[in-house]
Amino acid sequence: MSPPRDKYAHFIDHPRYGRRPNITGLNPSPFDRGVQLHWNATTHAEIVAQFEAVMGKRWPYGDLGAHCPRSKRIPNTAIAADLTRQTPATLPVSHYFDLQRTCRDCALEFIFFAEEQKHWYEELGFSLDSDCVRCVKCRKRQQGIARQRETYEELFHVSIKTPDEMLEMAEAGLSLIEAGVFSPKAIERFRSLLNAAAAVGDAPQQDRRDALRQRLRTAANE
Numbered sequence: 001m002s003p004p005r006d007k008y009a010h011f012i013d014h015p016r017y018g019r020r021p022n023i024t025g026l027n028p029s030p031f032d033r034g035v036q037l038h039w040n041a042t043t044h045a046e047i048v049a050q051f052e053a054v055m056g057k058r059w060p061y062g063d064l065g066a067h068c069p070r071s072k073r074i075p076n077t078a079i080a081a082d083l084t085r086q087t088p089a090t091l092p093v094s095h096y097f098d099l100q101r102t103c104r105d106c107a108l109e110f111i112f113f114a115e116e117q118k119h120w121y122e123e124l125g126f127s128l129d130s131d132c133v134r135c136v137k138c139r140k141r142q143q144g145i146a147r148q149r150e151t152y153e154e155l156f157h158v159s160i161k162t163p164d165e166m167l168e169m170a171e172a173g174l175s176l177i178e179a180g181v182f183s184p185k186a187i188e189r190f191r192s193l194l195n196a197a198a199a200v201g202d203a204p205q206q207d208r209r210d211a212l213r214q215r216l217r218t219a220a221n222e
Contacts, residue, residue, distance in 0.1 A: 012103070012110040012135040021098045021111060026078040028095050038093045038117070040131050041073040072100035079114045085122035093121070093128060103135040105142075110135040145179050148172045166197035167208055174212060177219050187220050 011019040028035045030046050031053075048059040077098035086092055096114035103110060112132040120126040134142065155161065155169040170193040176182040177190075194209055194216070 012108050014136050017113040021074045021077045023076050024079055025076055027076045028078055036091055036094045041097045073097035074100060077114055082122055087125055087127050089128045103138050104133045105138040148175045163197045163200050166193050170194050170212055174215055187216055191216055
């Protein structure tokens with residue numbers, strides 16, 4: 001008899017939490033007294049049922065199921081929240097669940113861990129409106145792009161640049177081309193910047209310029 005298939009083997013690995021659910025044995029229902037789950041862990045059917053139970057009338061808004069992300073909370077992975085540490089919200093969250101997700105960018109599956117949610121909403125002060133739509137690898141990529149854009153924009157406004165600043169600006173711009181933020185048409189601008197840095201720079205910077213020129217050639221398919 002073959003061993004059971006590991007359904008999480010292909011999930012993106014999180015450097016802190018891994019790729020498999022953290023089984024806690026806690027599995028509260030949104031219908032339990034005192035339980036309020038995050039909207040991203042509650043199905044449309046549960047929202048409708050809760051509305052009808054509380055209001056005593058039928059759900060008046062039609063079938064919104066197609067417009068709501070399908071909840072994929074993983075059973076028996078809940079942890080209790082500390083409501084006093086959450087950013088004030090209309091409905092605080094009493095428990096977090098591990099959630100099965102598909103990354104918006106790479107389309108690979110990952111888990112938005114309950115422990116990670118607790119860190120977001122109670123340690124970092126994120127609003128409960130915040131949600132995780134990218135795997136950790138794609139989040140880091142987005143953060144890197146944001147840093148490169150910030151560097152580029154800051155140096156763009158420096159009127160007289162040192163050779164190091166020229167190289168740093170060219171490197172940031174090239175990274176943005178590689179990430180698809182800038183058009184390849186910008187390659188000549190950064191090639192000119194490297195040439196200007198070479199004209200006034202010194203020998204120790206040569207290896208860095210050569211490496212950037214090679215990346216430019218690759219980006220230009222030369």
